[in-house]
Amino acid sequence: MKIMKRVVSYITVVLCLYGTSFGDVLLIANKSVKQTSFTKGDVNLIFLGKKKKWDDGQMIKTAVLKEGATHEAFLNEFVDKTPAKFSSFWKLVIVSGTGYPPKSLGTEADMIDYVSREEGAIGYISSSTPHDNVNVMEIK
Amino acid sequence: MRTKWIGILTMVVSVVVITNPGFCFTQDDIAMHGFVSQGYMKSFDNNYFGNTKEGSFEFNEIGVNFAVPVTDELLFGIQFFSRDMGEFSNNELIVDWASLSYTYTDWMGFRAGKLKLPFGLYNRKRDADMLRTSIILPQSFYQEGLREFTVAIYGGSLYGMAEVGPLGYLDYEFFFGTLPLSENTLYIIELIEKFKILNQGFESLFQDMGSFEMVLRHFEGGMLVWNTPISGLRIGLIDMIGKGSATSTITIPDQTGKQPDTVIDIDMDIKLKEISTLSVEYDIGRFIFAAEHMRVHIGIDSGLEIPGIDKSAIEDVLMIGYYGSISCDVNKYLSLGVSYGEFYPDANDQDGSVFEDKGYPDYFAWQKETTVSAKLNISDSWCVKLETHFINGLGQVSLATNPKDSAEENWIMYAIKTSLNF
Numbered sequence A: 001m002k003i004m005k006r007v008v009s010y011i012t013v014v015l016c017l018y019g020t021s022f023g024d025v026l027l028i029a030n031k032s033v034k035q036t037s038f039t040k041g042d043v044n045l046i047f048l049g050k051k052k053k054w055d056d057g058q059m060i061k062t063a064v065l066k067e068g069a070t071h072e073a074f075l076n077e078f079v080d081k082t083p084a085k086f087s088s089f090w091k092l093v094i095v096s097g098t099g100y101p102p103k104s105l106g107t108e109a110d111m112i113d114y115v116s117r118e119e120g121a122i123g124y125i126s127s128s129t130p131h132d133n134v135n136v137m138e139i140k
Numbered sequence B: 001m002r003t004k005w006i007g008i009l010t011m012v013v014s015v016v017v018i019t020n021p022g023f024c025f026t027q028d029d030i031a032m033h034g035f036v037s038q039g040y041m042k043s044f045d046n047n048y049f050g051n052t053k054e055g056s057f058e059f060n061e062i063g064v065n066f067a068v069p070v071t072d073e074l075l076f077g078i079q080f081f082s083r084d085m086g087e088f089s090n091n092e093l094i095v096d097w098a099s100l101s102y103t104y105t106d107w108m109g110f111r112a113g114k115l116k117l118p119f120g121l122y123n124r125k126r127d128a129d130m131l132r133t134s135i136i137l138p139q140s141f142y143q144e145g146l147r148e149f150t151v152a153i154y155g156g157s158l159y160g161m162a163e164v165g166p167l168g169y170l171d172y173e174f175f176f177g178t179l180p181l182s183e184n185t186l187y188i189i190e191l192i193e194k195f196k197i198l199n200q201g202f203e204s205l206f207q208d209m210g211s212f213e214m215v216l217r218h219f220e221g222g223m224l225v226w227n228t229p230i231s232g233l234r235i236g237l238i239d240m241i242g243k244g245s246a247t248s249t250i251t252i253p254d255q256t257g258k259q260p261d262t263v264i265d266i267d268m269d270i271k272l273k274e275i276s277t278l279s280v281e282y283d284i285g286r287f288i289f290a291a292e293h294m295r296v297h298i299g300i301d302s303g304l305e306i307p308g309i310d311k312s313a314i315e316d317v318l319m320i321g322y323y324g325s326i327s328c329d330v331n332k333y334l335s336l337g338v339s340y341g342e343f344y345p346d347a348n349d350q351d352g353s354v355f356e357d358k359g360y361p362d363y364f365a366w367q368k369e370t371t372v373s374a375k376l377n378i379s380d381s382w383c384v385k386l387e388t389h390f391i392n393g394l395g396q397v398s399l400a401t402n403p404k405d406s407a408e409e410n411w412i413m414y415a416i417k418t419s420l421n422f
Helices: A002-023 A040-047 A069-079 A083-096 A108-117 B002-018 B144-150 B186-198 B353-357
Strands: A025-029 A061-065 A103-105 A121-126 B031-044 B059-069 B074-085 B094-105 B108-116 B152-163 B169-181 B213-227 B233-252 B262-284 B287-301 B316-329 B334-344 B367-379 B382-392 B410-421
Touching (some): A025 A069, A025 A108, A040 A069, A061 A108, A069 A121, A083 B059, A103 A108, A108 A121, B144 B169, B144 B186, B144 B262, B213 B262
Parallel strands (some): A061 A103, A061 A121
Antiparallel strands (some): A025 A121, B031 B059, B031 B410, B074 B094, B094 B108, B108 B152, B152 B169, B169 B213, B213 B233, B233 B262, B262 B287, B334 B367, B367 B382, B382 B410
8 A cells, every 4th residue: 555655646747847847938039929829739730840930920949948948858849859859840841842940059048048039939948947028938 | 054054043032122122031030040961871682772781982962051021921931952873863963942932821821942752751951851750751752763854843833721611621732744854864874774685786886876965845743632620640642743844866877887886866755644643641640551553654756767776665664663661769768760662664565575585684674662761860950760671673773783683682781870950
């Protein structure tokens, strides 16, 4: 019985940690973006370069982090790809001449700086990162 | 024609830049990437590409591409590329693709220039070795001998994406243009070899043959990929047709020895009656499952009227091929893959009876290939791959480099390759 309780506790802790990492990712957009919410499916299409324009016709400019826990959590939650597969997907787009890759940034501070500067830009950060001058997008 | 297209593209980009005074791009806007790979192939009993029985380092690719957003909606890109694969390409430097893409909406964009063609799910990345586990894409589908018919066209395309509610979304592209082929394209060379087999005694017709010039002036087709609501599952359809011509000369030797040989101009009409593919891919977690089927139907009206010759093998050719594959990212450093494919160069002679009638082994009529691959990711940009091909038959290798007297039905090919990308 004690073993069962330990197992259940362990699983609960693991699941909580797993869930927390998903919830930690915030989608941020430039203040010029009028849309304030969208679905996970929209996010997937945007970051795979399928959806290229906002509803008002403004071009979407995507930005991604080069690596790290926030990057992995974002891809896992919204794009359904591992970092390696996401990277391969964009390399294919590049070598086939069918698109322009997302801006690749080293730090979350760079991400906030880029998204706040570029009209139509969208990116992501962890929720603990201060984020002035950008809109936080709601996921329906 | 190639120079003309690139010239037009450069001119359009220049006009757009000059007429948009507010426009300027910085070095940050120019996306530059590239890749370099070098491999080694060694086959036993038969030749796979070129002279692989002796072992061959003629197996490399190098490419550099640039993409720059000229305006928000207009993207210019170009890729320079060179490759060597046995008897193919020999490191000639080419513009692999160069295009201007204009995005009007998500569901409609326009692209013009030299465009990479979609053929199956992986044709557009066939030269980017680092993007797959296997070294050589399944040859039952991505045939090197047919590469020129499926790699790129000079022309335009309409493309887009449409969401279809709970059914996922569709990617589509409709393309049109001209497909120039290199002199003495391998397809023609192999057709002639097949012709010689079927018409033994007429081999001398081709002794002094002039070079073949071939162009498909009208080439069009479409691609539809359904990205299903099941994440990672997509189904693709492609259909292409075309028509054009080929010219050359053949010499009919004088049998009496008293008259000069007769030189005949050949002016052939070529109809690409069908290039169609059906593809399914399921990309889930560490695994990618894929299966693809293709049909290529080419008709040639040679105009040759020489009594006693059998033209059937060159005038109407239907090829079919298919494969299934599984690849798995075992961990960050290791990916493994396995595939099985079959190819029939003449779908109407899958049992090889036509070859047998001419004194050839029946296994020249098919090629069945099992491939096992391992990819070691030394870093994000450097990998080393190993691969073994277990092969039955000689249906997709060159008849010219595999004479029947030394051919073996069951054979093996090993390959090793390293790739860098940046």
